[in-house]
Amino acid sequence: MSPFNAAGFEALFNPKGVVVAGASSHPGKFGFVALHNILACGYEGAVAATNRDGGEVLGIATAQDIADLDADTYDLVFVCTPASANVDLLRAAAKKGIKAAFLTSAGYGEAGEAGIVAQQELVALAAELGILLAGPNGQGVVSTPAKLCAQIVAPYPPAGKIGIASQSGNFVSSFMNLAVQSGVGVSRAVSAGNAAATGVADYLEYYANDPHTAVALAYLEGVNDGRGLFERLRSIAARKPLVLLKGGATSGGQRAAASHTGSLASDDRVFDGMCRQAGITRAANVEEAFEAAASFATQPLLQGPRTIVITTAGGWGVVTADAITNSELELAVLPDDLKAQIDTKLPPRWSRNNPIDLAGGETRDTIPEVLQLVAEHPDVDAIVYLGLGIQSNQAQLLRNGRFYPDHGIERIVAYHERQDTRFAEAAAEISAATGKPIMTATELGIADPNNAGPAAVRDSGRLCYSTANRAVTALEHMWRDARYRQRRSRVNG
Amino acid sequence: MPTLSEVESKRLLAQHGVPMLDEQIVPTAEAAVAAANEMGYPVVAKLNGDAIAHKTERGLVKLNLRDAASVHAAASELLSAATPDDGEVQVLVAPMLKGNRELIAGMLSDEQFGPTVMLGIGGVLAEAIQDVVFRLVPITEIDAHEMIEELSTQKLLGEFRGEPAVDRESLVAVLLGLSKLAAADPKIVSVDVNPLIVSPLDGRPLAVDALVEVAS
Missing domain, CATH: 3.40.50.261 (Succinyl-CoA synthetase domains)
Incomplete structure (x- = not known):
């Protein structure tokens, strides 16, 4: 392991300027795609390109050699040239103040004896020049804070x-x-x-x-x-x-x-x-x-395993309770004081248990109110929320049917979509305010990404889990991480 | 690779805190009877010697000996079964510990990660169940607790068929002992504590057999 090359990593992930070495005018070649992706995805630093024969690529006049470029303007070189050209290229790049090189070039360690030798030489040379060597034979680097998409594949x-x-x-x-x-x-x-x-x-x-x-x-x-x-x-x-x-x-x-x-x-x-x-x-x-x-x-980092399921329909809650029970999480016992508080919000037919099955008893504000009560309770660490988007799903059918917008349909469609949007927003806001994960799960996020519920989850910056089981699995990962830290910090004081 | 004798293996493990079944090493059949009388019946008798590794395969383990006569007969038979290759031999006498639950613990050297500590469910179904967890040496007390927690067959670790729950602190001591042993002597390439029987009296895991392998 070489010592950590901080300047090299800075150049790789936050370059002030990038040179694409081996830029090509053929849109099927890596040397074209790499330059295209850098230019098209919003990178704001200096961009240059080299091509053995010179000429223009994507509106940029290429240099025939890195030696012809301005010094101290570029700190990352993105290399699409053949392996045989790269030793001279790295030496020339170092002279221009380049601190990091990403090599897409093949023909190295993956390509037999000669390739292995060439790779060893490359590593030694980069170390000698103080250049951080990424790759070779890699697809590229993406860095959204720098709006950098330096890769030979999609997406950004x-x-x-x-x-x-x-x-x-x-x-x-x-x-x-x-x-x-x-x-x-x-x-x-x-x-x-x-x-x-x-x-x-x-x-x-x-x-x-x-x-x-x-x-x-x-x-x-x-x-x-x-x-x-x-x-x-x-x-x-x-x-x-x-x-x-x-x-x-x-x-x-x-x-x-x-x-x-x-x-x-x-x-x-x-x-x-x-x-x-x-x-x-x-x-x-x-x-x-x-x-x-x-x-x-x-999501906020999880503090404990006690998980509550809130669902608008019974079956989902049962399956989710199974998933939690089979995980390292804990299906929390619904505390009596919380039960009493929820009693004031719902007709008596609600489950009075975890999962909290609203059993269709909810009115306009019930879901945000129950989410809030549960999340605020000190004996609850996380919530899995099921049932978002059902009404908006029907709203879509109404909107696309031949009776729209008459018969009061327009108004109810707008209401349902407004409600599901509110619920998704409330889940994110309450989660942030209480510092507890609230995981919203519905397959509608896949079935219809335009459904107001999942769309609002996405707009809140959160993941809409496509099944409750996947939400539980994600939460279990969070608990493993949290538990590891809790146990060790207790020992370390 | 050479192995230490059962007695030497156990002595080494005991030094590092692995709880062992009380046992005596005796030179003759008469002494074996005396040892058995002292510890109470039933007992187990085995042939012990530096060069003896595969005792069961060679029929060098006599189980469930219920009286003085059978101990005498078994010990005589063991001593006469020794071959010149076995070197100096003795008879090992130990109480016959019968528990419903067997664990295995050990230390193995991994090609990529070096010395590791292992804990698993033992017994005749062990290979089919494959319920086993590993950690890299050295382990902490927390790591050891987490190893126990990670075994899938948790029901076997609680109260079971009228026997008390496994004493987790003692099991932690076994795992820590294996880790310390491996850390103290890099020449040890593997340790096999098998079986580690859970005592039906107090839930403590007791090493009934152990084999330490050292680099030549």
Whole structure:
């Protein structure tokens, strides 16, 4: 492990200027796409491009050599040139004051003996020049505080607080696609590629101290220095929640990982124990990983396991109670004083138990009022809220039917949509005010993203969980993280 | 890789706080009877020696000996079964501990993560159940408690078939002992405490057999 190159990471994630080396006029080539993405996604720093033959690409007059560019104007070079050109390129870049290089170039460690030698030379050269070397064979880097989309793939995600680092570039894309879909955004994202000099843990180390990042989300496959990785991840997780997805959990996956990254895999149970010991919360699949990270990024941090379900329909509540009971969370016993308070808001047929089933007894203000009562109770740590958007779903059918807007339909449609919007907003506001997670779950977020309920959840900056089980799983990740901290802080005073 | 004898393995573990079943090492069948009389019946007799690892496979474990005559017969048989390769041998006599619950604990060196402490559900179904958790050496008391908490078969750790709940503090001591042992001597490549029987009297886990493997 090389010493932490702070200036290099600053140049990678907050560059004052970027050079695309190997810019191409062919829109199918990486050298074109990279320049396009930087220019099209709003980057405000200086942008230059080089091309062996010169000429114009996307309105930019390319230089034939980095040596021809102004010095101290650019600190990041995004490299799309063939491996054979990169030694001279890095030397020229260093002379111009460039501090970080992201290499998309293939033909290194993944490409046999000669590639391995070339990669070792590259690492030594970058160290000698003091340049942070990212990649090679990586897809790129995204940094929303800098409006930087320096990558050879889509998408450019909305801004947010999730910091992503991955051993596999396509997982960066997957996580960012989920960010686009859910509206829960990303601070930084990077694909480590061959991780020749800079690995996933190095990027996470940057995120741990990055004020724009609230939670780190990582994908790992193989491990080369397990003990060193453990120590580093533990130190990172001590500063910020760290959600990890690991490929190669089964022997079949391990064989695939060995051929993908050339790294050896441990017994998965040892890896799992390592995660628990380091305070990492490990997810089983890509959607679970993203949703856990999105919860840390947008909900208040959980303080305890006692969870209450609030539902407008019984069946959902039962299944959610099962999910909580099967998790490390606790299905809270509904306190008597809270029961009495809710009695004043609902007709007697409500469940009088957890799940709180409103049983259709709610009137105009019941849902925000009950959410508030429950969230404010000292014996409650979190709420899962079900049933948002049902009325707006009917409203959509009314709006699209042939009787609209007559027969009073227009008015009721507006009312339902106003109500669901209010409920979503109330859930976010009450959660923020009480410092307790309120997770809103409905499949309507997928079935109809324009439904007023889920749309308002998204507008509040939060994730609308597509099922109650997924909300419970995300909450369980939050509890593992919180419990780890609570137990250790008690010991450490 | 060489292994320490059962006695030596247990002595090492006991030094690091792993609770052991009381046992005696004796040179003759007569002494075995005396030891059994002292600890009460039934007892177990095993052949002990530095070079003996696979006792069960060789029939060198005699279980459930209920009186002096059977102890004498068993001990004589064990001593005469020793081969020159076994080196110096003795007879190990221990109370026959019968509990419904068996755990396994140990220390293993992982290729990527180095020394680890392991805890699992033992017994004849252990391999099918595969309920086992790991931590990297060294572990803290909190880590040890969390290992116990992470076993899936929690019902086995509570009150069970008229036996008290597993004494978690004692089990924590076993895990911490394994961690300290591994940390103290990097030449130890594995430790297998199997079975670790949960005492039906007080719920304490007691190591009935142990094997320490050291780097050659």
